[in-house]
Amino acid sequence: MAEGMLQIDALQGKSLNDMDLAIRKAEEASLRRFDAAGWLRKMVGVVTARDLPDHPSEEDFRLGLRSGIIICNALNKIYPAAIPKVVEAPSGSVIVPDGAALSAFQYFENVRNFLNSAEEMGIPVFEASDLEQGGKSSRIVNCVLALKSYYEWKEGGGKGVWKFCGTWKPHSASKQFVRKSSDDLFVNSLSRNSSVVEQNGQDFNDMGTSEALHSFVRELLSDNKQEDIPLVIESMISKVMEEFEQRLARQNEQTETSSRCVDVPSSNEHQVVEVGTSLRDIDVTSSCLSSETSNIMEDESWSKNDLCNGNPKQHVSKRRDLIEYHQRSMQELKSTLHSTKEDLHLLHMKYQEELQYLGKHLNGLAGAASRYQEVLEENRKLYNQVQDLKGNIRVYCRIRPFLPRGPTGLSTAEALDGQTISIITPAKNGKGKKLFTFNKVFGPSASQEEVFSDTQPLIRSVLDGYNVCIFAYGQTGSGKTYTMTGPQELTPESLGVNYRALSDLFFISQQRKDSMSYDVFVQMIEIYNEQVRDLLVSDGVNKNILGENCVTVHVQGRNLTSGSITCGSMHLVDLAGSERADKTDAVGDRLKESQHINRSLSALGDVIASLAQKQSHIPYRNSKLTQLLQDSLGGQAKTLMFIHISPEPDALAETVSTLKFAERVSTVELGAARANKDSSVVRELKEQIASLKAALSRQERGEDGATNGYLTYSPAPSWQSIGDVSKGEGQTESVLSMHSFDGEDLMASPISVVSTEEERSVSGDWVDKVMVKSHLGDQSPEMCRRDTSKVYPEHSLSEIAVLRRDNSLGRNQFEGAAELEYVEVEASDESDYQWQTNGVKQNGGGGTKAKTPTQNQRQMKSPEIRSLIPQLPTRKVANGSNSPSMKNGKKPAVVDGRRKPASTVRNGDS
Numbered sequence: 076m077a078e079g080m081l082q083i084d085a086l087q088g089k090s091l092n093d094m095d096l097a098i099r100k101a102e103e104a105s106l107r108r109f110d111a112a113g114w115l116r117k118m119v120g121v122v123t124a125r126d127l128p129d130h131p132s133e134e135d136f137r138l139g140l141r142s143g144i145i146i147c148n149a150l151n152k153i154y155p156a157a158i159p160k161v162v163e164a165p166s167g168s169v170i171v172p173d174g175a176a177l178s179a180f181q182y183f184e185n186v187r188n189f190l191n192s193a194e195e196m197g198i199p200v201f202e203a204s205d206l207e208q209g210g211k212s213s214r215i216v217n218c219v220l221a222l223k224s225y226y227e228w229k230e231g232g233g234k235g236v237w238k239f240c241g242t243w244k245p246h247s248a249s250k251q252f253v254r255k256s257s258d259d260l261f262v263n264s265l266s267r268n269s270s271v272v273e274q275n276g277q278d279f280n281d282m283g284t285s286e287a288l289h290s291f292v293r294e295l296l297s298d299n300k301q302e303d304i305p306l307v308i309e310s311m312i313s314k315v316m317e318e319f320e321q322r323l324a325r326q327n328e329q330t331e332t333s334s335r336c337v338d339v340p341s342s343n344e345h346q347v348v349e350v351g352t353s354l355r356d357i358d359v360t361s362s363c364l365s366s367e368t369s370n371i372m373e374d375e376s377w378s379k380n381d382l383c384n385g386n387p388k389q390h391v392s393k394r395r396d397l398i399e400y401h402q403r404s405m406q407e408l409k410s411t412l413h414s415t416k417e418d419l420h421l422l423h424m425k426y427q428e429e430l431q432y433l434g435k436h437l438n439g440l441a442g443a444a445s446r447y448q449e450v451l452e453e454n455r456k457l458y459n460q461v462q463d464l465k466g467n468i469r470v471y472c473r474i475r476p477f478l479p480r481g482p483t484g485l486s487t488a489e490a491l492d493g494q495t496i497s498i499i500t501p502a503k504n505g506k507g508k509k510l511f512t513f514n515k516v517f518g519p520s521a522s523q524e525e526v527f528s529d530t531q532p533l534i535r536s537v538l539d540g541y542n543v544c545i546f547a548y549g550q551t552g553s554g555k556t557y558t559m560t561g562p563q564e565l566t567p568e569s570l571g572v573n574y575r576a577l578s579d580l581f582f583i584s585q586q587r588k589d590s591m592s593y594d595v596f597v598q599m600i601e602i603y604n605e606q607v608r609d610l611l612v613s614d615g616v617n618k619n620i621l622g623e624n625c626v627t628v629h630v631q632g633r634n635l636t637s638g639s640i641t642c643g644s645m646h647l648v649d650l651a652g653s654e655r656a657d658k659t660d661a662v663g664d665r666l667k668e669s670q671h672i673n674r675s676l677s678a679l680g681d682v683i684a685s686l687a688q689k690q691s692h693i694p695y696r697n698s699k700l701t702q703l704l705q706d707s708l709g710g711q712a713k714t715l716m717f718i719h720i721s722p723e724p725d726a727l728a729e730t731v732s733t734l735k736f737a738e739r740v741s742t743v744e745l746g747a748a749r750a751n752k753d754s755s756v757v758r759e760l761k762e763q764i765a766s767l768k769a770a771l772s773r774q775e776r777g778e779d780g781a782t783n784g785y786l787t788y789s790p791a792p793s794w795q796s797i798g799d800v801s802k803g804e805g806q807t808e809s810v811l812s813m814h815s816f817d818g819e820d821l822m823a824s825p826i827s828v829v830s831t832e833e834e835r836s837v838s839g840d841w842v843d844k845v846m847v848k849s850h851l852g853d854q855s856p857e858m859c860r861r862d863t864s865k866v867y868p869e870h871s872l873s874e875i876a877v878l879r880r881d882n883s884l885g886r887n888q889f890e891g892a893a894e895l896e897y898v899e900v901e902a903s904d905e906s907d908y909q910w911q912t913n914g915v916k917q918n919g920g921g922g923t924k925a926k927t928p929t930q931n932q933r934q935m936k937s938p939e940i941r942s943l944i945p946q947l948p949t950r951k952v953a954n955g956s957n958s959p960s961m962k963n964g965k966k967p968a969v970v971d972g973r974r975k976p977a978s979t980v981r982n983g984d985s
């Protein structure tokens with residue numbers, strides 16, 4: 076039986092003794108060796124045993140004992156003088172070198188003496204050659220451990236008969252190696268005999284024949300002493316039993332697996348729909364097959380036995396059953412594979428469909444994305460349309476918070492919702508409430524950003540060619556400047572509407588740079604005591620905070636594709652305090668200021684009232700303010716008024732008055748706003764019509780079109796300032812100038828003006844500017860830059876011309892306006908319109924440069940155009956001293972060539 080099992084072992088080649096035993100053996104051998112070495116060192120002392128380490132390798136152990144000195148001394152410790160003469164090694168030598176000639180004989184004597192003595196004691200001995208290289212150190216270890224056992228028996232009193240059974244108890248740490256003594260014997264024998272087989276060039280696992288096993292067992296038994304053989308046999312049998320049980324268990328497992336496999340085909344009713352399930356089935360089937368294959372192998376081995384047992388019929392039928400079973404399994408596997416393939420195909424189709432669907436969906440999305448831009452554009456138009464349809468002046472109300480250092484108390488105003496403000500008013504029976512509704516109401520905590528966010532869409536409108544006016548109204552200290560500019564200490568968060576509007580303007584124009592080209596011009600004026608001051612030419616000394624300030628921005632856009640031009644403008648007005656003069660304690664100059672302000676604001680109220688009542692005559696001319704805002708308070712503009720409310724109870728009367736005024740304003744319907752936009756063709760045609768009309772009227776009047784005034788010429792200034800505006804009573808008062816800025820300069824710092832020395836000499840003294848009389852009738856003109864290169868090819872694109880607001884100006888008028896540079900000088904104070912030309916410092920800073928009419932006319936395109944030059948009105952020098960040449964009405968050759976430029980703002984200066 077044991078032979079049979081060993082044969083199985085040898086056949087499969089992977090049984091217990093291979094890996095596991097080899098490892099266990101090696102570890103066990105090490106532990107035995109360490110034990111032996113430790114005992115020897117203890118017995119002979121460390122000095123004598125210096126050649127033997129505590130944990131020696133096999134080689135160390137062999138070399139350490141090779142001289143025989145240690146083992147002889149150890150033996151002599153047990154039986155003193157058992158070996159009378161032990162040849163000692165020369166002093167200082169650590170290890171007797173392998174093959175050292177010096178002591179070869181001597182240590183052989185030692186070893187032989189030891190072996191003889193040990194044998195006499197009944198100690199299992201080793202061969203002397205085991206101490207040589209390639210020798211069996213395990214036999215030496217065995218001998219030493221037997222000696223140790225003997226010593227311990229003797230030390231224990233020498234009771235009974237000492238018998239060494241190879242029992243060896245390892246240290247507690249090595250418990251896993253504790254085994255019965257018979258196991259040890261068996262294992263030792265096995266290892267020794269395996270070594271014999273190995274030495275004979277045979278692999279233990281290759282022992283496929285029973286002869287080899289027989290000889291193995293024989294050798295195993297012969298190698299043991301007679302008295303050990305029963306133990307070895309017992310160990311062998313128990314080992315074989317153990318192995319046999321393990322194999323039986325494995326066999327049972329395999330049987331169970333194969334019975335499960337047999338169930339698989341029977342449960343095949345379920346349709347394999349999911350690919351995952353199919354693959355799992357394949358997996359199970361293939362694992363069944365492999366286990367069946369191993370069953371066959373097992374069966375093969377057993378069938379041999381069946382055959383041997385003389386049962387061939389049973390063997391054949393079993394084989395047939397197996398083959399049939401495997402064929403069935405193969406069929407099942409094939410059908411599963413087939414259905415899996417079909418499933419995969421279906422899945423593939425499904426994926427294809429889904430991909431196609433996704434593709435379509437993506438196409439739709441791409442289309443939608445491309446249309447998104449169009450929709451955005453459409454939205455923009457619609458938005459403007461909605462605003463236009465609303466048509467009226469939009470009114471936003473802002474309540475100022477209590478000031479840290481101001482009076483406190485209960486606020487008289489409260490923002491109820493986004494559009495209603497409630498005012499607590501004293502009533503006869505307790506307090507009353509009055510509600511006002513506006514387009515928007517901002518409470519005291521509203522941030523600058525929030526306030527601006529509702530204004531932002533108007534900025535876009537400016538770039539679309541609309542005129543926009545945003546003005547701040549309210550009593551002194553109610554927060555107008557705060558809203559429009561910001562507090563004194565400006566931070567990015569506290570920037571007011573002006574800064575944000577300009578910033579947006581440049582930002583949007585930058586966004587549109589691929590389709591539109593924009594030029595932005597900025598004007599800053601102040602109306603003080605009904606006088607308009609150009610803040611950009613002022614040195615700041617005369618600035619008066621009671622006046623109305625502002626920024627006006629003109630934006631000209633050119634569509635890069637169609638060439639159409641849009642002209643939009645934006646007034647940002649910080650009005651003066653709205654409190655009535657009779658309610659203030661002002662006297663003297665202050666009273667005068669208040670009266671002017673009142674006049675100005677009441678004129679604004681009148682205009683608004685007229686507009687609200689849709690009267691045919693709107694009294695714009697009653698104040699400078701309404702005149703300047705005319706284009707924004709009329710029919711084509713978008714107007715937004717911020718009214719400001721102080722929360723203090725003291726301010727209640729003004730608060731109510733402000734709110735009533737604002738209520739009136741909010742009812743004003745301006746009608747649909749219209750963008751100032753002309754296509755290039757329309758513009759050309761209009762110009763032609765106008766020039767023809769002018770030519771006709773000239774012919775009717777019998778004029779030849781030649782100018783008889785004295786002309787001055789500004790050589791293509793990059794900026795030309797033009798002036799408005801009389802009050803209608805022939806007073807020459809207000810002057811506007813216009814300056815070119817770099818957008819970045821504007822945003823980098825608040826606008827400031829740099830004047831040259833010459834400029835300073837006139838700065839702030841706006842009266843000392845050349846006034847020219849316009850031939851354009853009594854309509855206040857509006858500025859717009861245009862490309863004059865077609866008319867005056869030598870002029871730069873940035874040249875300024877003057878257009879009439881009603882767009883009815885034709886070419887001749889336009890040219891005529893351009894011809895403002897060719898004006899007669901006249902000392903009249905009765906001009907309806909005065910124009911100021913601010914010569915830009917060019918030609919070496921010499922200011923404006925005069926040219927003769929002849930020179931100028933040479934620049935004209937054609938005689939027709941020359942003939943269209945209108946009879947220009949005379950120009951007035953506003954300082955009152957008429958040019959000498961004007962006195963007699965004769966034309967000087969050159970006029971005003973040395974006039975100082977009024978102001979210049981240079982790009983980059985700030």
Ligand SMILES: Nc1ncnc2c1ncn2[C@@H]1O[C@H](COP(=O)(O)OP(=O)(O)OP(=O)(O)O)[C@@H](O)[C@H]1O
Binds near residue numbers: 550556558719
């Ligand atoms: N919304 C606000 N939040 C915080 N402080 C504000 C607010 N509005 C105004 N103030 C502060 O109130 C004070 C008066 O505001 P502001 O100068 O803007 O009033 P105003 O109406 O322009 O006055 P004036 O008519 O004299 O020009 C300033 O100190 C300002 O910083």
